[in-house]
Amino acid sequence: MNQNLSKQLQQQVLSAIEANQPLQIQGGSSKNFLGRAANATPLEVSGHRGIISYDPVELVITARAGTPLRKLEQILADAGQMLPFEPPHFGLNATLGGTIACGLSGPSRSFCGSARDYVLGVKLINGRGEILNFGGQVMKNVAGYDCSRLMAGAMGTLGLLLEISLKVLPRQAAEITLVNKTSLPQALETMNHWAGKSLPLNAACYDGENLYLRLSGAKTAVKSAHQLIGYKLYGNGNPFWQTVKEHQHPFFQSKLPLWRLSLPAGMADINIPGTWFIDWCGAQRWLLSDSAPELVRKQTQASGGHATLFRRGPVDCETFQLPADGIMQLHRRLKQAFDPAGIFNPGRLYAGL
Amino acid sequence: MVNTEKHATGASAIDHSMTDKTAATKSTLDKAALITRLREIVAADALLYDEEDLRPYECDALSAYCKLPMIVVLPGTIEEVQAIMRLCYQHHVPVIARGAGTGLSGGATPIGGDVVLSLAKFMSILNIDPLARTAVVQPGVRNLAISQAVAQHRLYYAPDPSSQIACTIGGNVAENSGGVHCLKYGLTVHNVRKVKIVMMDGELLTLGGDALDSSGYDLLALINGSEGMLGVVVEVTVKLIPMPDRAQVVLAAFDDVEKAGIAVGEVISAGIIPGGLEMMDKLATQAAEDFVQVGYPTDAEAILLCELDGTNEEVSEQILIVREIMKQCGATKTRTACDEAEREAFWKGRKAAFPAVGRLAPDYYCMDGTIPRKHLPYVLRRMGELSIEYDLRVANVFHAGDGNLHPLILYDANTPGELKRTEAFGGKILELCIEVGGTITGEHGVGIEKLDQMHLQFSNEELTQFHAVKHAFDPAGLLNPGKAVPTPKRCSEYRQLPAQNKNRPSQNRCEHL
Numbered sequence: 001m002n003q004n005l006s007k008q009l010q011q012q013v014l015s016a017i018e019a020n021q022p023l024q025i026q027g028g029s030s031k032n033f034l035g036r037a038a039n040a041t042p043l044e045v046s047g048h049r050g051i052i053s054y055d056p057v058e059l060v061i062t063a064r065a066g067t068p069l070r071k072l073e074q075i076l077a078d079a080g081q082m083l084p085f086e087p088p089h090f091g092l093n094a095t096l097g098g099t100i101a102c103g104l105s106g107p108s109r110s111f112c113g114s115a116r117d118y119v120l121g122v123k124l125i126n127g128r129g130e131i132l133n134f135g136g137q138v139m140k141n142v143a144g145y146d147c148s149r150l151m152a153g154a155m156g157t158l159g160l161l162l163e164i165s166l167k168v169l170p171r172q173a174a175e176i177t178l179v180n181k182t183s184l185p186q187a188l189e190t191m192n193h194w195a196g197k198s199l200p201l202n203a204a205c206y207d208g209e210n211l212y213l214r215l216s217g218a219k220t221a222v223k224s225a226h227q228l229i230g231y232k233l234y235g236n237g238n239p240f241w242q243t244v245k246e247h248q249h250p251f252f253q254s255k256l257p258l259w260r261l262s263l264p265a266g267m268a269d270i271n272i273p274g275t276w277f278i279d280w281c282g283a284q285r286w287l288l289s290d291s292a293p294e295l296v297r298k299q300t301q302a303s304g305g306h307a308t309l310f311r312r313g314p315v316d317c318e319t320f321q322l323p324a325d326g327i328m329q330l331h332r333r334l335k336q337a338f339d340p341a342g343i344f345n346p347g348r349l350y351a352g353l
Numbered sequence: 354m355v356n357t358e359k360h361a362t363g364a365s366a367i368d369h370s371m372t373d374k375t376a377a378t379k380s381t382l383d384k385a386a387l388i389t390r391l392r393e394i395v396a397a398d399a400l401l402y403d404e405e406d407l408r409p410y411e412c413d414a415l416s417a418y419c420k421l422p423m424i425v426v427l428p429g430t431i432e433e434v435q436a437i438m439r440l441c442y443q444h445h446v447p448v449i450a451r452g453a454g455t456g457l458s459g460g461a462t463p464i465g466g467d468v469v470l471s472l473a474k475f476m477s478i479l480n481i482d483p484l485a486r487t488a489v490v491q492p493g494v495r496n497l498a499i500s501q502a503v504a505q506h507r508l509y510y511a512p513d514p515s516s517q518i519a520c521t522i523g524g525n526v527a528e529n530s531g532g533v534h535c536l537k538y539g540l541t542v543h544n545v546r547k548v549k550i551v552m553m554d555g556e557l558l559t560l561g562g563d564a565l566d567s568s569g570y571d572l573l574a575l576i577n578g579s580e581g582m583l584g585v586v587v588e589v590t591v592k593l594i595p596m597p598d599r600a601q602v603v604l605a606a607f608d609d610v611e612k613a614g615i616a617v618g619e620v621i622s623a624g625i626i627p628g629g630l631e632m633m634d635k636l637a638t639q640a641a642e643d644f645v646q647v648g649y650p651t652d653a654e655a656i657l658l659c660e661l662d663g664t665n666e667e668v669s670e671q672i673l674i675v676r677e678i679m680k681q682c683g684a685t686k687t688r689t690a691c692d693e694a695e696r697e698a699f700w701k702g703r704k705a706a707f708p709a710v711g712r713l714a715p716d717y718y719c720m721d722g723t724i725p726r727k728h729l730p731y732v733l734r735r736m737g738e739l740s741i742e743y744d745l746r747v748a749n750v751f752h753a754g755d756g757n758l759h760p761l762i763l764y765d766a767n768t769p770g771e772l773k774r775t776e777a778f779g780g781k782i783l784e785l786c787i788e789v790g791g792t793i794t795g796e797h798g799v800g801i802e803k804l805d806q807m808h809l810q811f812s813n814e815e816l817t818q819f820h821a822v823k824h825a826f827d828p829a830g831l832l833n834p835g836k837a838v839p840t841p842k843r844c845s846e847y848r849q850l851p852a853q854n855k856n857r858p859s860q861n862r863c864e865h866l
């Protein structure tokens with residue numbers, strides 16, 4: 001049921017500030033596994049839901065943060081549009097707010113941009129209990145600092161998201177997936193080679209055996225790109241990418257800790273023991289490994305990236321890689337700027353934040 | 354650039370209260386002492402302090418406001434930038450970073466008693482990685498120079514402000530600049546991977562990284578569009594994209610602006626995202642045609658330029674669809690550029706539109722609001738009425754695809770009172786943008802120009818939150834102080850003004866009378 005709970009939520013935040021009682025913001029709880037455990041009173045926000053405005057010609061949708069992601073995507077699909085960053089749901093109850101707070105993007109990321117790239121504006125409650133608007137419902141807006149894109153990936157530590165405006169795009173007319181058996185180094189090279197050409201390429205991954213390329217665009221463009229690249233057509237493209245996006249692909253069925261390595265796309269094979277699944281043209285690599293977290297982090301950093309202990313990490317281990325000291329200092333000051341009393345999701349992103 | 358030379362007159366009229374809080378008053382070194390200390394950091398020819406040498410730095414392309422800085426320093430290395438920042442930090446001297454000075458909101462305009470830190474010597478392209486499709490460049494590199502340097506790999510840097518032959522990538526990051534390709538390829542924030550910044554206290558930090566994201570808060574998003582107030586950008590890694598196999602532009606003429614507006618929506622409804630989709634009204638079209646003679650139909654009420662790019666087949670397919678849409682929406686004429694030379698000519702007119710309109714009057718004032726596209730007819734109609742009311746002509750150049758309007762108000766600063774009237778008219782246009790759910794600036798920034806309208810778009814609580822962000826980066830408030838975010842005090846004073854006074858420029862702005 002669509003309802004506006006802004007006032008109630010604001011009241012709850014104000015009481016929490018008053019009582020000095022930190023809150024753990026709960027959307028659909030689909031991504032509870034991600035991040036450190038925030039030891040705080042749960043605050044349910046999924047009831048605050050509904051589309052506020054959507055005019056397909058404007059390419060902008062505004063919805064309340066508790067709106068189920070499924071619902072939102074359905075409404076866009078009915079109008080022939082989509083969220084170009086293909087957010088993973090990781091569960092049936094994923095909400096828009098959680099999607100943006102976690103800042104996760106799907107297979108199209110390296111070609112179409114990330115969740116934060118599509119954020120145009122937010123309405124939020126800050127740690128002083130004030131309801132604030134940043135950005136807007138238009139494509140271009142540079143009035144004031146970009147506090148709205150800052151919320152993407154902040155894991156709810158800077159404020160409680162109430163409404164989000166996103167840029168949306170038309171769905172492409174044609175989509176096919178190509179497949180080719182190859183080695184890892186060859187796959188990395190090939191993905192990036194094609195990515196540098198003017199082609200309707202929209203996803204590229206490697207499962208340890210095969211390279212998969214997704215083409216998405218005008219019919220004629222997809223057809224001619226297929227001819228140029230020449231690989232075999234892969235019949236089950238849609239379900240395949242769905243399983244990659246949602247971690248339902250057999251690769252992810254494991255008892256080992258799952259690492260997400262964010263790396264420069266063209267970076268050669270990294271020397272960490274484990275099994276790999278390469279996505280985003282090489283820029284996002286999934287690793288199943290019980291190697292020591294310090295080793296994974298050190299190696300990843302040395303290669304110019306960062307590592308997230310995505311699932312099944314040992315308790316009491318940081319999920320996200322700690323940034324350099326000066327950057328961490330800025331994190332603390334920004335937290336102070338938005339949430340001086342430390343009310344929102346304490347410790348979810350980093351210990352002490 | 355543009356009309357700076359024409360009217361860059363003395364700055365004596367400017368008042369110190371231009372910024373709500375001038376940090377300069379607290380500085381603990383006088384000019385002579387500061388020069389001595391700076392000489393220990395940079396060579397003599399990298400320091401300017403005589404009035405005539407300072408003159409070119411008194412304003413940016415918004416030449417109606419100007420003020421001489423105390424000193425201009427042109428460092429050549431990051432270490433020098435750090436040392437200068439540390440020195441100024443210790444002695445409480447405000448610093449203003451400056452690129453090419455093409456900004457249109459007074460972002461790089463001095464406030465007096467400050468050090469202008471010019472990045473003009475940072476002109477090297479440090480690395481090009483064709484496989485990773487990135488380039489590492491210094492902040493003073495011109496926007497167009499990047500695309501030129503990587504063209505050999507059939508790559509380019511997408512955001513292309515009309516000022517791209519002059520403006521710097523550092524300035525682009527500071528303003529989150531856009532261009533005609535932004536609807537499809539995004540703004541600066543979408544095309545920058547990593548930046549190195551020097552903080553006010555001299556610390557060097559890296560935001561973003563060589564991967565597609567970095568852990569923690571998205572500080573890279575925050576630095577884009579921060580108007581030089583959070584840190585000095587000293588290195589930028591940009592994302593490059595493959596040049597399309599083919600780009601083709603359709604020019605459509607309309608006898609009614611409203612029809613052109615509808616055509617824009619219809620193209621997007623057809624599921625086509627053009628590489629560029631621009632509109633010019635009659636006055637702008639005529640001025641551009643007079644200036645560069647590219648064959649624009651000067652009798653049209655509005656023209657649309659719609660560029661389609663991609664693979665050869667895709668472009669052919671879409672050209673037909675777009676031409677058909679234009680006709681159905683009542684285009685009186687459509688023309689497709691028959692070769693690359695003609696395509697460039699079509700764009701040349703658009704990119705020269707500001708200076709072209711500038712030729713129609715002694716001065717022009719360039720506005721920059723964004724609106725939901727559907728309100729375009731209403732906004733244009735209201736602007737026509739205001740034009741009569743204020744007795745000033747206005748030409749319109751429009752990034753139609755993403756709703757970003759550039760009304761250009763024509764005036765003569767030498768006619769007493771006309772600048773004031775122009776500003777009042779401009780203020781009304783910005784209010785109009787807010788009224789229909791848009792914003793007071795799409796890409797030129799707030800600077801000193803739109804401080805008053807910030808109160809209309811944001812509440813005191815929101816402005817206070819901006820100040821808190823500023824404080825997190827620059828607690829002493831020394832980096833480009835007084836720009837972009839007005840103090841709540843200024844807001845309450847402004848909101849209490851009687852309506853008819855609202856758009857009057859504050860007395861502290863300088864005028865060329």
Ligand SMILES: Cc1cc2nc3c(=O)[nH]c(=O)nc-3n(C[C@H](O)[C@H](O)[C@H](O)COP(=O)(O)OP(=O)(O)OC[C@H]3O[C@@H](n4cnc5c(N)ncnc54)[C@H](O)[C@@H]3O)c2cc1C
Binds near residue numbers: 457460531582797833
């Ligand atoms: C004819 C004309 C056409 C234009 N067309 C467009 C357009 O199509 N799209 C658009 O977006 N803009 C346009 N502009 C505006 C302007 O060119 C852009 O804002 C540009 O990005 C400014 O770059 P600059 O190097 O000239 O910066 P400057 O004007 O020197 O500075 C602008 C701001 O950036 C800060 N700054 C500069 N360099 C740095 C740095 N290294 N680190 C930190 N802060 C820094 C300054 O302090 C200032 O606040 C146009 C301007 C003109 C005159």
